[in-house]
Amino acid sequence: MNPVPAASAAPSAVRRSRRRLCLAAVVVATTTALATVTMTAHAAVPPPPSGWSLVWSDDFTGAAGTLPSSANWIIDTGTSYPGGPANWGTGEIQTYTSNTANLSQDGTGNLRITPLRDGSGRWTSARIETVRTDFKPPAGGVLALEGRIQMPNVTGAEAAGYWPAFWALGSPYRGNYQNWPGVGEFDVMENVNGINSVWGVLHCGVAPGGPCNEFNGIGNSRACPGSTCQAAFHTYRFEWDASVSPQQLRWYVDGQLFHTVSQSQVGSYWGQMTNHGGYFMLLNVAMGGGFPNGVAGTTTPTSATVSGRPMLVDYVAAYTRGGGTAPPTTAPPTTPPPGGTVDAYSTIQAEAFNAQNGVQVEACSEGGQDIGSLSNGDWVRYDNVDFGSSPPRDFLARVASGAAAGVSGLVEVRVDSLSNSPIGSFAVANTGGWQSWRSVPGNVASVTGRHTVYLTFSSGQPADFVNVNWFTFRR
Numbered sequence: 493m494n495p496v497p498a499a500s501a502a503p504s505a506v507r508r509s510r511r512r513l514c515l516a517a518v519v520v521a522t523t524t525a526l527a528t529v530t531m532t533a534h535a536a537v538p539p540p541p542s543g544w545s546l547v548w549s550d551d552f553t554g555a556a557g558t559l560p561s562s563a564n565w566i567i568d569t570g571t572s573y574p575g576g577p578a579n580w581g582t583g584e585i586q587t588y589t590s591n592t593a594n595l596s597q598d599g600t601g602n603l604r605i606t607p608l609r610d611g612s613g614r615w616t617s618a619r620i621e622t623v624r625t626d627f628k629p630p631a632g633g634v635l636a637l638e639g640r641i642q643m644p645n646v647t648g649a650e651a652a653g654y655w656p657a658f659w660a661l662g663s664p665y666r667g668n669y670q671n672w673p674g675v676g677e678f679d680v681m682e683n684v685n686g687i688n689s690v691w692g693v694l695h696c697g698v699a700p701g702g703p704c705n706e707f708n709g710i711g712n713s714r715a716c717p718g719s720t721c722q723a724a725f726h727t728y729r730f731e732w733d734a735s736v737s738p739q740q741l742r743w744y745v746d747g748q749l750f751h752t753v754s755q756s757q758v759g760s761y762w763g764q765m766t767n768h769g770g771y772f773m774l775l776n777v778a779m780g781g782g783f784p785n786g787v788a789g790t791t792t793p794t795s796a797t798v799s800g801r802p803m804l805v806d807y808v809a810a811y812t813r814g815g816g817t818a819p820p821t822t823a824p825p826t827t828p829p830p831g832g833t834v835d836a837y838s839t840i841q842a843e844a845f846n847a848q849n850g851v852q853v854e855a856c857s858e859g860g861q862d863i864g865s866l867s868n869g870d871w872v873r874y875d876n877v878d879f880g881s882s883p884p885r886d887f888l889a890r891v892a893s894g895a896a897a898g899v900s901g902l903v904e905v906r907v908d909s910l911s912n913s914p915i916g917s918f919a920v921a922n923t924g925g926w927q928s929w930r931s932v933p934g935n936v937a938s939v940t941g942r943h944t945v946y947l948t949f950s951s952g953q954p955a956d957f958v959n960v961n962w963f964t965f966r967r
Contacts, residue, residue, distance in 0.1 A: 892958070903960070
C-alpha cells in the first residue's frame with residue numbers, strides 16, 4: 493500500500509491507497525428528474541423513468557433490528573478479505589461485523605450502517621456487497637446504479653475519520669483481491685470527515701500511474717444540492733453509457749451531473765475493466781485510513797470523534813435502458829430432469845455427486861440435503877456436466893459456515909481432473925452458522941462442452957469451514 497500525502501488525499505482505491513482530488517466547485521447540468529430531498533424513506537423504490545427498466549433493487553423494508561436480505565447481500569466481516577490486503581488495503585482501523593448494532597434495517601424503510609467505539613477505543617462498523625456481480629449495460633445500452641442515502645449526520649471535529657461510501661467493483665476482484673485497479677472501480681459516492689461534499693471517481697488500468705492516474709483515480713467532487721450531504725437524504729447515481737461511441741461514464745447527485753469520464757480517456761485499458769462479467773455494488777462506513785487522514789492532516793479518528801452516527805440507506809437499485817435484454821435475476825434455474833447429462837445452468841444439488849472424498853451428507857434447513865464437514869483436501873465429483881456452446885460468466889453456490897474465528901477457505905471449481913488448476917473459486921468464512929445459508933458467486937474461466945466437474949475445498953487450517961447446499965453456473 494502506498495500512503496497518500498497528508499495534505500492531498502482523496503477517495504478509495506479498492507480501499508487501497510488514496511488519491512488526490514480538490515474540493516473545487518464544478519459546473520453542473522440538470523437531468524430530467526430531480527430527486528426530492530427529505531428526511532424520510534420512500535415506501536418503495538421509485539418506478540423507473542420512461543425508457544428505463546428496473547433490473548434489481550433493495551428498499552430495506554425488513555423488520556427493525558434485522559439484517560439485510562442474504563439473497564441480495566454478502567456481509568463482509570473482519571479487517572480484510574481472506575488473503576487480501578490488511579485493513580482492507582486502506583489503513584482504515586475498524587473491524588467489520590454482522591452485529592445488528594452495526595448493521596440492521598430500522599423498520600421504517602432504511603438500512604443503518606453504524607460505526608461504534610467500545611470502552612477500549614476499538615471501532616466496529618459494517619460493509620456489505622451485492623450477491624450479484626453482473627451489473628453492466630446491455631449491448632448498446634445504458635446501466636444506472638442508484639442509491640438514496642443520508643450520510644452520517646455528523647460534522648466538524650466530531651466527524652473526524654467517518655468515511656461512508658457507495659461504490660462498485662469489477663467482478664473478477666471477488667476471490668482474487670490482487671487484480672485492482674485493472675478490473676475497474678466506480679465510486680458512486682464517497683465522503684470523509686463530515687465535509688459537505690460528494691466524490692465520484694473512476695479507478696482503472698495499472699497502479700501507480702496508468703490512464704486513471706493511480707492511486708488518485710479520475711475524479712471530481714461537489715457539495716450536495718439544497719442541504720448538506722449529512723443533514724438529509726440525497727440520491728447518488730452512476731451511469732455507464734454504452735449507447736454512444738466513445739462510451740461514457742457519468743456521476744450525479746440529486747439529478748445534477750458533476751463528473752464525466754470518456755472511454756477515450758482510458759484508452760486500451762477500457763476493455764480490461766468492461767470485458768468481464770460485470771460489477772458488484774458495496775455499501776460501507778469505514779473509520780480512519782488514508783483518505784480521511786489526508787484530508788484532516790492528522791490520524792483519524794481522534795479523541796473528539798463521536799460514536800454511533802449511522803449512514804442511512806433508503807434504497808439501492810440498478811436500471812438499464814436500451815440495448816439488449818436486461819441482465820438475469822439471481823434466482824437459480826430449476827433442477828434438471830433426469831438424464832445422461834447434467835445441465836451446467838440448472839441447480840445442481842451438492843449431494844447428487846458421483847464420487848467424493850471426506851464429505852458428509854446431512855439434512856438441510858432449506859429442505860432436502862446438503863454436504864457438510866468440508867475441510868482442506870475434501871472434494872466432490874459431478875459427471876457429464878454440459879456447458880453447451882456458450883461459456884458461463886460465473887457460478888453461484890449456496891453455502892453456510894459456522895467456522896470459528898480465523899477459519900476460512902476456498903470453494904474451487906475444477907474440470908476433468910483434480911490436478912487441474914481451478915477455473916473459478918470464492919472464499920468463505922463464518923456466515924452465522926452451519927445452516928445459515930448464503931448465495932455466493934465466483935468468477936469462472938471460459939469452458940464449453942461436456943466435462944467432469946469437481947468442487948474442491950482448500951484451507952490453511954485443518955478445521956471444517958463450509959457446507960454446500962447447491963451450485964449452478966450462469967451465462
